[in-house]
Amino acid sequence: MKKIVCRCEDITEEDVIKAIDEGYTDLEELRKKLRIGMGPCQGRVCIQLVMRILEKYTGKKLSKKSYPNPRPPIIPVSLGTLASDKYEKKG
């Protein structure tokens, strides 16, 4: 049975543990290796789970500060909407 940790990128618990074993013991390095938190949810689903796995396997407590920065626009917005000036005219 597979335990999916990151739904956006299809990453399993096993993938995370394997990466930790390979030496990716920093949350940001794990993120860049596995692309967790880079999909549409931006880590809302996966990051806390990954942090827990990382704490369990390294025995190190992670501080809240290590949570990756959320990136604007937070929810997906179409390029057409962003390129439009309409909302400016309405004020």
Added chain:
Amino acid sequence: MKKKADVVVIGGGVNGCAITYNLAKKGMDVALIEKNYLSSGATGCCGAGIRQQWSTKENVELAIKSVKIFEKLSNELGQDIELRQGGYLIIIHNKKDMEQAKENVKMQKSLGLNVDILQSNKLLDIVPILDINGMKAIGATFCPTDGHANPFKTTFAYAKAAKSFGASIYTHTKVTGIQTENNSIKEVITDNGKIKTNIVVNAAGVWSNQIAGMVGINLPNKPYRKEIMATERYKPIFDSMVISFRDGIYFSQQKEGQIVGGIPIPEEISGYYTMPTISFLKHMSKTLTSYAPCLKHVNLLRHWTGFYDVTPDARPILGKVEKINGFIQCNGFSGHGFMLCPMVTKILTDYIADNKSTQILEKLNLERFKGKKFDKEVYVVG
């Protein structure tokens, strides 16, 4: 932490990790110090592009040789760096740019690069979603061996291979001082211990100036915030990077399917700013949808900032400095550190390990800024 090393490399970006690998492979005892995690600076925010089409000879030469190394790098390091050679399409908008392009293509060809000028009706063969009128294109230059690789995976692969040759890598460790004696490097002091060494490589990106300041050297590098965005994933549509020097835009589709690109904002100023701006989102989405109108239906997911470590001539600062023996520069890449890394770190390694200097190293040292005239690289985007 170890007590001494042949070389201490400061900075765990792609250049710091690559030079650590190259030196360790030559049998030198190397320690790398990184204040955050590996690839936490400019490398981790970079656009992943690899380009050989430049306006200055040194950059073309470094880039051609870097691509040759990139092509074999996955094998050499034992990890996939996800190299894809889909080319770079540089849009030409007017006659004046066409004249400059012709001159540059001639120079690039003389150095052995496979590059050509395309008429506007050929552009859609390479990137089918482009709008020739929307971007006001009269042609383009195209080099099919330009491309992309994964900057994180390249950095991690270099670091891992460096460790296998005995290098020590200390992350989350900050350099707080550098001890010198009779104008020579003696010791690197960190918040986690001291390492005796005679050679320091300053590969600290936009923080290189602070490192140089520790030994009383002033670098002309300035940090610039650069913004970049990624969309949702789509099926593969195009392989080539598209760039324009007039608009400063670059965009491409990555391996996973997302479109990644950037553009400078009009009100850009130098400084350690990290906040993303609404101005970028507007400017980028407007320009991008004028280049490829079908992308207006595509969702933008994330947008983030990174730094360009910019020198007065937009070319890197490499090699020794006059005032301090053993203080080697590997910084000032001005937005091109990833793509030039394999060859730059190789020639620096030849210099450090075997005392072999090259013409490029002589031309790109810090002292070039003493003269009033220097060749400026004008082919810069983002």
